[in-house]
Amino acid sequence: MPQDDLKIGVFVCECGTNIAGSVDVDKLIEEAKNVPNVVFTAKNRYMCSEPGQAEIKKAIEEQKLDRVIVAACSPRMHEPTFRECVSSMGMNPYLVDMANIREQCSWVHMNMRDTATEKAMDIVKAYVARARYLVPQEETEIPVEKATLVIGGGIAGMQSALDLADAGYQVYLVEKEPALGGIMAQLAKTYPTMDCAI
Amino acid sequence: MMDVGRHPNIKLLTYSTVEKITGYVGNFQVQVKKKAKYVNETECTACGDCTEVCPVFVPDEFQQGLSSRRAIYIPFPQAVPSSFLIDMENCLGTNPIACGKCADKCDKKCIDYDARDEILEFKVGTVIVATGMDVFDPTVLDEYGYTKYENVITSMEYERLLSAGGPSDGHFIRPTDRKRPKTVGFIQCVGSRCEKLGKPYCSNICCMNTIKDTLLLKDHYPDIEAKVFYIDIRAFGKGFEDLYKRSKEAGVQYIRGIPGEIIEDPSTHNLKVMVEDTTANKMEEYEFDMMVLSVGVTPRFDMPEVQQLLTLSKTPDGFFMEAHPKLKPVDAPTTGVYFAGCAEAPKDVKDSVTQASAAAARAETLLSAGKVKLEAITSSVNTDLCRFCGMCSKVCPYNAFTVDPKKKTIRYVEALCKGCGTCGAECRFGAITMNHFTDEQIITQIDTHLAEKAQEKVIVFACNWCSYAGADTCGGARLQYPPNQRLIRTMCSGRVHEKFVLHAFKKGAPMVVVSGCHYVDCHYIDANRWTQKRVEKLWDKLEKWDIRPERLLLEWISAAEGKRFAKTMQDIEELRKKVTKEEIEHTVKVLTEEEEKEKAKKEKQKKK
Amino acid sequence: MEEKDFKCLRCGAVNKFPYEKGVMMERQCPKCGSNSIRLVKEKQEEKK
Numbered sequence: 001m002p003q004d005d006l007k008i009g010v011f012v013c014e015c016g017t018n019i020a021g022s023v024d025v026d027k028l029i030e031e032a033k034n035v036p037n038v039v040f041t042a043k044n045r046y047m048c049s050e051p052g053q054a055e056i057k058k059a060i061e062e063q064k065l066d067r068v069i070v071a072a073c074s075p076r077m078h079e080p081t082f083r084e085c086v087s088s089m090g091m092n093p094y095l096v097d098m099a100n101i102r103e104q105c106s107w108v109h110m111n112m113r114d115t116a117t118e119k120a121m122d123i124v125k126a127y128v129a130r131a132r133y134l135v136p137q138e139e140t141e142i143p144v145e146k147a148t149l150v151i152g153g154g155i156a157g158m159q160s161a162l163d164l165a166d167a168g169y170q171v172y173l174v175e176k177e178p179a180l181g182g183i184m185a186q187l188a189k190t191y192p193t194m195d196c197a198i
Numbered sequence: 199m200m201d202v203g204r205h206p207n208i209k210l211l212t213y214s215t216v217e218k219i220t221g222y223v224g225n226f227q228v229q230v231k232k233k234a235k236y237v238n239e240t241e242c243t244a245c246g247d248c249t250e251v252c253p254v255f256v257p258d259e260f261q262q263g264l265s266s267r268r269a270i271y272i273p274f275p276q277a278v279p280s281s282f283l284i285d286m287e288n289c290l291g292t293n294p295i296a297c298g299k300c301a302d303k304c305d306k307k308c309i310d311y312d313a314r315d316e317i318l319e320f321k322v323g324t325v326i327v328a329t330g331m332d333v334f335d336p337t338v339l340d341e342y343g344y345t346k347y348e349n350v351i352t353s354m355e356y357e358r359l360l361s362a363g364g365p366s367d368g369h370f371i372r373p374t375d376r377k378r379p380k381t382v383g384f385i386q387c388v389g390s391r392c393e394k395l396g397k398p399y400c401s402n403i404c405c406m407n408t409i410k411d412t413l414l415l416k417d418h419y420p421d422i423e424a425k426v427f428y429i430d431i432r433a434f435g436k437g438f439e440d441l442y443k444r445s446k447e448a449g450v451q452y453i454r455g456i457p458g459e460i461i462e463d464p465s466t467h468n469l470k471v472m473v474e475d476t477t478a479n480k481m482e483e484y485e486f487d488m489m490v491l492s493v494g495v496t497p498r499f500d501m502p503e504v505q506q507l508l509t510l511s512k513t514p515d516g517f518f519m520e521a522h523p524k525l526k527p528v529d530a531p532t533t534g535v536y537f538a539g540c541a542e543a544p545k546d547v548k549d550s551v552t553q554a555s556a557a558a559a560r561a562e563t564l565l566s567a568g569k570v571k572l573e574a575i576t577s578s579v580n581t582d583l584c585r586f587c588g589m590c591s592k593v594c595p596y597n598a599f600t601v602d603p604k605k606k607t608i609r610y611v612e613a614l615c616k617g618c619g620t621c622g623a624e625c626r627f628g629a630i631t632m633n634h635f636t637d638e639q640i641i642t643q644i645d646t647h648l649a650e651k652a653q654e655k656v657i658v659f660a661c662n663w664c665s666y667a668g669a670d671t672c673g674g675a676r677l678q679y680p681p682n683q684r685l686i687r688t689m690c691s692g693r694v695h696e697k698f699v700l701h702a703f704k705k706g707a708p709m710v711v712v713s714g715c716h717y718v719d720c721h722y723i724d725a726n727r728w729t730q731k732r733v734e735k736l737w738d739k740l741e742k743w744d745i746r747p748e749r750l751l752l753e754w755i756s757a758a759e760g761k762r763f764a765k766t767m768q769d770i771e772e773l774r775k776k777v778t779k780e781e782i783e784h785t786v787k788v789l790t791e792e793e794e795k796e797k798a799k800k801e802k803q804k805k806k
Numbered sequence: 807m808e809e810k811d812f813k814c815l816r817c818g819a820v821n822k823f824p825y826e827k828g829v830m831m832e833r834q835c836p837k838c839g840s841n842s843i844r845l846v847k848e849k850q851e852e853k854k
Contacts, residue, residue: 103673144224156539157328159554165207179277188361
């Protein structure tokens, strides 16, 4: 079920002229204000910059935002930045989402400001709608047993086992045959050094 | 080998097989079966008294069957561990009345016929798969007469014949008359680069191995004539070209052309070949005392067992598949599992050692951190809704699910989940939720996009790693396309549930595109195969409802293919324009009716 | 491996591709590059 009582903030990045050049950012902001649950909107020349991030942090605190939508570049670019930004304010990092209006809008629909703006609006609206269903996600950490199993006692298995054992870790080296060496032990000589394999 | 045998941090388990591995990164439970050697490994001094009295002779595997060993034996003189063992299949019997000679002879009383296999269990954080390779068996190649002519040998047998520790004590002799041959021919690419045998790949090592073999030959016996028949000589590594040159300077002749067959002269046991020398463009006949088949590298016969233990995948060549061919060549798709050596692809000693150290370093990254972060975006299961059909376990690339339809149980290990969401897309009972990419989240995105001017919009589902990234690449290059598509991101195209596509059509979308990675790029091993299966099924369904299947497209677009993304979007916009209003109205009507039918059916079932 | 007729749903081109029941393969239209390659079923051919 959608969460109807959420306070969502929409932050639109101009990215210099990268976005603002093809998308009417002011219009986008005006329309975003009318979307259900959106209680706060802001634009910034560079949302990823320190001042841009400060604006988001300030709004989270003052407006008591529950969800943040950053309409900017691809999440593949700055999702980690904004996740870090909101979590510094105590918000779960999975409650911020990025509406990609640069790579997938302003950059590919140049010189068609009206339709590009319309598309950008759809993208923002879709992410706000999605935000109504977002819930916190937890990154769990589990301990690692300080031992390694090496399957195979040929030259590769032996080298791995020695490296790890020398580093101080317990190694279990399992070899199917009665002795170590694998195929390599059967070679008379090996290139490029032309020396004995054993 | 000695270093491994005596290292305090290495527990060496030879004559042992891994029987079971459960758990996940950081916490693998391992069960190993240590087969009985019937000789006390720590007490045995490898004096060899026992083997002298053993009356059983069998072919010696280590010497490629060129000589024999006894039933109680040591694999080779320098073996680690340095102890004898009894090959029980050939031993005359555990009953001392039957034989028992070795036990009588052993002063230290190390021999115990009643020894049993042992099962050991332990816990590890990481696993390195170094299961190696097999050499190609040329018995299937009738034309080279490997099974008919004794003087045709493999390059592995040649190694033994030339080895000081070999069956002929390092004297190079040919099998039929035990005399030193005067002429030796080498045939390259036996079991490599051959589509017909299902071995289309280059085995990597055989060119250099033959060059080495000819050099050894020429060093010991400069008078022996050697000729090498080849397709290409691939001497690409450091110092390799020098060896190739040295071999040619030593008088070895290299002839570009592969003989079609080997024919033996029955009186002399000499071998004749006809070959087209493609550099000189003529047919030539040669006679040799001995022929060496330079056999290729094949995946190990017991790979499927290891594959199952760790839920690994194979590439089309039959070797293990790495997590990424360029960026994660040492990692297995299963976190915490790494490859070393020929298990992943044919390699020479140097490359095996290099990868082995890399694998150790990769494993150490986790071990030294002491903890590992698990994927936050994973599936969760509602066992109340589960009907134990087992579909999730079938589609999950990581075997995170174990379902027993008879006992009606489902076990889900979240730590194994990487978040592709294919299970959620295949579960017919809505029992699986793919967190952060839930059904509701995706459907609400579709609804929003299609709320206005639906007939003008194309819904495109794009996977995070490839097609979504491809769209980004397209943007980075400023390649223009019509602004009518609306992209919906999922982690994997395998997440795209049938109902998402139908929902989009029901809401009036003229076209829907499902896009993901090319087969080789799938970030979830093979999850996108299920995407294709689903789309193929949907085409049939749509057709049944009289909806043109052409309105649903499947497109694989990689992260680098920005151009391809733009072209696809341009093509699709043209197709969209052709979708008529009537068609859309029909689709909306049919799908709304279908949905109501489904609802009625479900309520009936509920009442029951 | 057997070859069967497949139709590209993007451009309509019909081409032969290897086919084996139950084996998944990546197929790409040689004309337009699409992966929307659908097996032409015998029934459909009859209809034509």
